[in-house]
Amino acid sequence: MQETITKKDDRTVVLKTKPLAPNIILSILGGAWGGIVNKKVVMANEVNGDLGEAYLLDKSVGAGAGPYEIVEWKRNDHVLLRANQYFWAGVPAIKQIFIKDVPESTTQFLLVQKGDVDVAWRVTTEQAAQLRDSPQEGVKLIAVPSQSNEYIAMNAQWGPFKDERVVKAVKYAIDYDAIINSVLRGFAVLNQNFIPIGYFGYIEMNPYKKDVAKAKQLLKDAGYPDGFEVEILTNPTQIRMDEAVLVQSNFAEVGIKATVTTMPASEMYAKFRQQGHQIILAGWGIDYPDPDALAKPFANYRVKQLAWRTMWYDDHAADLAEKAGLELNEERRLELYKELQEYWIEKSPFVMLYQPLDFWVIRDNVLGFEDAAAGYSITFDFTKISKK
Structure with a gap:
C-alpha cells in the first residue's frame, strides 16, 4: 500500500493504479469507503489494535473530513450529526441533523404530515402513491431514479434458451408497463439497458414491448409452436412474487408454461451462482457510479458474475466491456459503451424490466432534497439541503 499511495505534499496524494478509465477510480474513491480520517484522533482511540474502528462506529468528532460529524x-x-466547522467546502446550511429510528412506515408518514419531523425516510409504495395522487398541504413527495435495476435472466445453455429466437420471444412476451404501473404503482422507469438513467454512457433504448403475436411466431420459428415448460426462480418479497405471477401470466399467453419457485434470497442467489437456474427474477445494486460497474457483471462472463451465472459466454460482449473499462479517451469510451449496449440488448439472455425509483415524503419547507438524493443509495449529499 505504501508503494501505491504516497504523499507528494500537504495537499496532494499520489495514487498509482493499474490502467483504468479515470472515472472508475474517482467514483470508487468518492464512495463512503473512500473517506478520509484524522489519523492522530483515530489512533488515539485505538483499542486492541482495531485502528479506531470501534470509536468511529459511535462518533467522529475531530476524526472525519466530511461535512458532518457524528456527535x-x-x-x-x-x-x-453536527456540521463540521472545518469542512473544506464550507459549513453546511443545515447545522444539525437528528435522525430518529422509527421502524413503522405508517408512524413515519404521520409524523411528517403533522410537522413533527422534516423527512419520512421510508414510506410504503401505497403511502407514496396516495400522496402523489392526492397532494396534501405542507408535504411533498420526492422521487429519484434508484442505483439499481430489476431483471430476468435466462440460462443461455439450458434447453430452449440455447436458441436466440426463444430468448427474444421471452422479451416480447412481457408486459413491462403492467409491471411498472400495477406492481410498482408507477414508482419505476422503463430502462431496458444495463446502464442506469443519468450515468455516463447511458442511451435511451427500449425496443421491447408486449407483442404476443411476435413472441408466438419466434417460438414457432425456433421449433416450439406449443411453447415449453420452465421454472421461474425468485425470492419471496411481495414485489418479486407479484412480478413473477404477472410474468407467469404473460408467458401463458404465448404458450410458455411457467412454474414459480420462491426461496430465501440467500438460497436463490447460491443456486444462481452455481448456474442452477432456468429463469431467475432478481435485482442488482450498483457498487460504484460508473458504467463499468454494470458492464462487467452483465456483459463480461470472465469476471464470473451475472453473465457467467447465466452461462452467456460471449467474447465480443466481454471484449467490449473490458476495452471500455480501460479506455482513457472519454469520447472513445462513450462509443464503446454505445456499441456494447446495442449488442447486449439484442443478444443477451437478460430482460431488464425497469429501474426503480427511490422516494421520500418531506415537509415543503425543505429545499434541495431532490439534488441531495440523486445518487442514493451510493451517496446522499446533505450539504445540498436547506430550509426556508
Whole structure:
C-alpha cells in the first residue's frame, strides 16, 4: 500500500493504479469507503489494535473530513450529526441533523404530515402513491431514479434458451408497463439497458414491448409452436412474487408454461451462482457510479458474475466491456459503451424490466432534497439541503 499511495505534499496524494478509465477510480474513491480520517484522533482511540474502528462506529468528532460529524449514536434510537466547522467546502446550511429510528412506515408518514419531523425516510409504495395522487398541504413527495435495476435472466445453455429466437420471444412476451404501473404503482422507469438513467454512457433504448403475436411466431420459428415448460426462480418479497405471477401470466399467453419457485434470497442467489437456474427474477445494486460497474457483471462472463451465472459466454460482449473499462479517451469510451449496449440488448439472455425509483415524503419547507438524493443509495449529499 505504501508503494501505491504516497504523499507528494500537504495537499496532494499520489495514487498509482493499474490502467483504468479515470472515472472508475474517482467514483470508487468518492464512495463512503473512500473517506478520509484524522489519523492522530483515530489512533488515539485505538483499542486492541482495531485502528479506531470501534470509536468511529459511535462518533467522529475531530476524526472525519466530511461535512458532518457524528456527535452521538444510540443504537435503535437516534443518530445526532453536527456540521463540521472545518469542512473544506464550507459549513453546511443545515447545522444539525437528528435522525430518529422509527421502524413503522405508517408512524413515519404521520409524523411528517403533522410537522413533527422534516423527512419520512421510508414510506410504503401505497403511502407514496396516495400522496402523489392526492397532494396534501405542507408535504411533498420526492422521487429519484434508484442505483439499481430489476431483471430476468435466462440460462443461455439450458434447453430452449440455447436458441436466440426463444430468448427474444421471452422479451416480447412481457408486459413491462403492467409491471411498472400495477406492481410498482408507477414508482419505476422503463430502462431496458444495463446502464442506469443519468450515468455516463447511458442511451435511451427500449425496443421491447408486449407483442404476443411476435413472441408466438419466434417460438414457432425456433421449433416450439406449443411453447415449453420452465421454472421461474425468485425470492419471496411481495414485489418479486407479484412480478413473477404477472410474468407467469404473460408467458401463458404465448404458450410458455411457467412454474414459480420462491426461496430465501440467500438460497436463490447460491443456486444462481452455481448456474442452477432456468429463469431467475432478481435485482442488482450498483457498487460504484460508473458504467463499468454494470458492464462487467452483465456483459463480461470472465469476471464470473451475472453473465457467467447465466452461462452467456460471449467474447465480443466481454471484449467490449473490458476495452471500455480501460479506455482513457472519454469520447472513445462513450462509443464503446454505445456499441456494447446495442449488442447486449439484442443478444443477451437478460430482460431488464425497469429501474426503480427511490422516494421520500418531506415537509415543503425543505429545499434541495431532490439534488441531495440523486445518487442514493451510493451517496446522499446533505450539504445540498436547506430550509426556508
